[in-house]
Amino acid sequence: MIIETERLILRPFAETDAADVYEYLHEPAVNCFACMKLETLEDAKAEMKNRVGETEYYFAIVLKENGKVIGEIDAYPETGEPHADENTVRDTFSPCWMLNLGYTGKGYAYEAAHAFFDYLFKEKGARRIYAYTEDYNLSSQHLCEKLGMRTEGLFREFVSFVNNPDGTPRYENTMQYAILKKEWK
Numbered sequence: 001m002i003i004e005t006e007r008l009i010l011r012p013f014a015e016t017d018a019a020d021v022y023e024y025l026h027e028p029a030v031n032c033f034a035c036m037k038l039e040t041l042e043d044a045k046a047e048m049k050n051r052v053g054e055t056e057y058y059f060a061i062v063l064k065e066n067g068k069v070i071g072e073i074d075a076y077p078e079t080g081e082p083h084a085d086e087n088t089v090r091d092t093f094s095p096c097w098m099l100n101l102g103y104t105g106k107g108y109a110y111e112a113a114h115a116f117f118d119y120l121f122k123e124k125g126a127r128r129i130y131a132y133t134e135d136y137n138l139s140s141q142h143l144c145e146k147l148g149m150r151t152e153g154l155f156r157e158f159v160s161f162v163n164n165p166d167g168t169p170r171y172e173n174t175m176q177y178a179i180l181k182k183e184w185k
Contacts, residue, residue, distance in 0.1 A: 001055055005115045008108060010059040010073065013051035017060055018044040020069035024100035057124075061099065061112045070108060071099035073116050080128060091127035093120050097143075109143050117147060121181045130178035141175055148185065149177035 003010040013021075022044035038044045051058060058074035073095060080092030095116060099109050120126040131149065133140040145151075153176045160169035 001059075001119075003059065003115050003119055004064075005111045007064055008111055008115070009062045009064055010112060010115060010119075011062060012055040013048055013058070013060045013069075013072075015045065015048045015052060017069045018048045020100075021048065021060075021072075023102075024071065024098065059116070061097075061108065063103075063108075070103040071097065071112070073097040073112055075116070075120060075129070077124065077126075091125055093124070093126050093129045095120075095129060095131055097140075104139065109139075110146055113143060113147055117179070117184065121184050127181050128178060130176060133175050133177070135173040135175055141177075144175075144177035147179065148183060149179040152176045152178050 001012070018041060022038050022041050025038040025044065025047075038047060054074075057076050059072065060069045061071040061073060062069050075093035075095035077090035078092045078094065079088040079090055081088065095113065097109060097113055097116075117126075117129055120129060129149075130152070131140075131144055133144065135154065155174045155176065157171035158174040160171045162170050164170045
């Protein structure tokens with residue numbers, strides 16, 4: 001699957017994307033991506049081999065003008081209810097997006113997320129899309145709001161992605177945003 005916008009192509013990852021992905025994953029900008037950190041270009045090459053088979057829900061964000069991968073966006077279908085059985089409809093999605101810091105502030109994240117949300121609602125049967133973002137990640141919060149998502153809550157000391165210098169977990173406050181298909185314009 002390929003999704004095109006005015007300036008971007010959202011497409012499955014290719015093994016040749018390793019150097020571009022390493023560029024933004026060797027030092028992830030926010031703690032929630034700490035587990036995705038790539039230590040070496042060789043790690044990035046191995047990661048691209050893992051990603052190649054995903055063609056429906058995990059996309060590279062690529063500049064049309066030069067083919068550079070500047071980020072990624074993904075979401076997988078969920079039931080939306082933690083105690084649901086395997087027959088429950090999976091019509092809820094929680095997207096995750098990340099952009100190379102060198103390409104922020106240019107509207108690329110909005111362009112990619114808007115196209116991806118449209119794809120999820122129109123092609124993948126999404127009924128509800130929700131997103132988590134740390135309370136200090138103001139650009140991600142702004143993106144959620146620009147996409148028409150509403151704030152659903154603030155979870156205090158919700159999750160820990162990294163440790164404090166003394167080795168104890170550093171818990172972060174997390175915002176939740178959401179939008180329903182009937183609210184999507």
